[in-house]
Amino acid sequence: MPKICIDAGHWGSYNQSPANPAYFESKIMWQLQELLCAELEKLGVQTVKTRQSPERDLPLEQRGALAEGCGLFLSLHSNATEGNALREDIDYPVSYVSISGSADDIGLRLARCVEQTLGTVQSARIEHKTGSGGKDYYGVLRGAWAKGVAGVILEHSFHTNSRTVRWLMQPENLQTLAIREAQIIAEYLGTKIPATPASPAQKRYRYLRDLPESDSFRAIIAELMEAGIIRGDGGTPPVIDLSHDMVRLLVMLHRAGLLDKNQAKNHNKENTN
Ligand SMILES: [Zn+2]
Numbered sequence: 001m002p003k004i005c006i007d008a009g010h011w012g013s014y015n016q017s018p019a020n021p022a023y024f025e026s027k028i029m030w031q032l033q034e035l036l037c038a039e040l041e042k043l044g045v046q047t048v049k050t051r052q053s054p055e056r057d058l059p060l061e062q063r064g065a066l067a068e069g070c071g072l073f074l075s076l077h078s079n080a081t082e083g084n085a086l087r088e089d090i091d092y093p094v095s096y097v098s099i100s101g102s103a104d105d106i107g108l109r110l111a112r113c114v115e116q117t118l119g120t121v122q123s124a125r126i127e128h129k130t131g132s133g134g135k136d137y138y139g140v141l142r143g144a145w146a147k148g149v150a151g152v153i154l155e156h157s158f159h160t161n162s163r164t165v166r167w168l169m170q171p172e173n174l175q176t177l178a179i180r181e182a183q184i185i186a187e188y189l190g191t192k193i194p195a196t197p198a199s200p201a202q203k204r205y206r207y208l209r210d211l212p213e214s215d216s217f218r219a220i221i222a223e224l225m226e227a228g229i230i231r232g233d234g235g236t237p238p239v240i241d242l243s244h245d246m247v248r249l250l251v252m253l254h255r256a257g258l259l260d261k262n263q264a265k266n267h268n269k270e271n272t273n
Pocket residue numbers: 009010015025076077078079
């Protein structure tokens with residue numbers, strides 16, 4: 001099963017927006033993490049969170065190391081300008097990706113998804129940042145790469161931009177973002193998006209025993225078979241091959257008294273007479 005490690009970038013109440021004091025990067029990204037994990041699970045991707053509670057911190061490299069056995073490490077953030085200054089002119093998503101280059105493609109795809117979904121002014125980009133010893137500068141990326149997992153730190157534009165903050169504070173917007181990011185990740189991790197299961201209307205029942213017992217479906221069809229209204233193919237057991245819609249119709253007609261057993265018997269007699 002494909003697996004991803006998701007990291008809400010910060011804990012507690014961290015990185016307040018100068019545009020709206022109610023916005024904290026830590027809190028909004030925690031919400032996004034929860035929505036994203038739920039969407040990923042729906043698509044058959046197993047998720048590992050770096051923290052089980054937003055009130056708990058864990059050192060950067062340890063968070064990255066939790067990606068062991070995963071196909072990707074993803075840390076969720078919103079960016080800030082120098083000195084957390086309000087700057088309405090700066091508005092773009094960026095992915096800081098492993099210097100290995102292994103996450104360049106997915107990093108760019110996710111940043112572009114943010115660009116398109118938020119409608120940012122400037123375009124999406126990726127950046128590599130090398131730290132001491134020729135390793136990744138960012139601790140979480142270092143920690144993940146130590147386990148052989150490429151990582152992405154995805155900045156959902158800037159919380160120093162009031163339009164971005166307004167957008168990110170709408171729960172339905174976060175939901176849209178989670179759905180779109182999950183699709184890209186699932187595709188990247190090579191899962192097939194499960195086909196929509198056949199709707200009950202398309203279902204067919206070959207034998208009586210295939211019918212659901214709920215709402216007396218099976219009992220009513222059995223009664224109609226006994227009355228000779230449904231005859232099947234004469235085999236043992238008889239093949240009835242009825243669609244779910246047809247079964248519903250027969251059940252409804254029976255309930256309305258239109259397929260009364262005695263009437264049916266009389267009708268059969270007339271036919272044989
Ligand atoms: Zn951050």
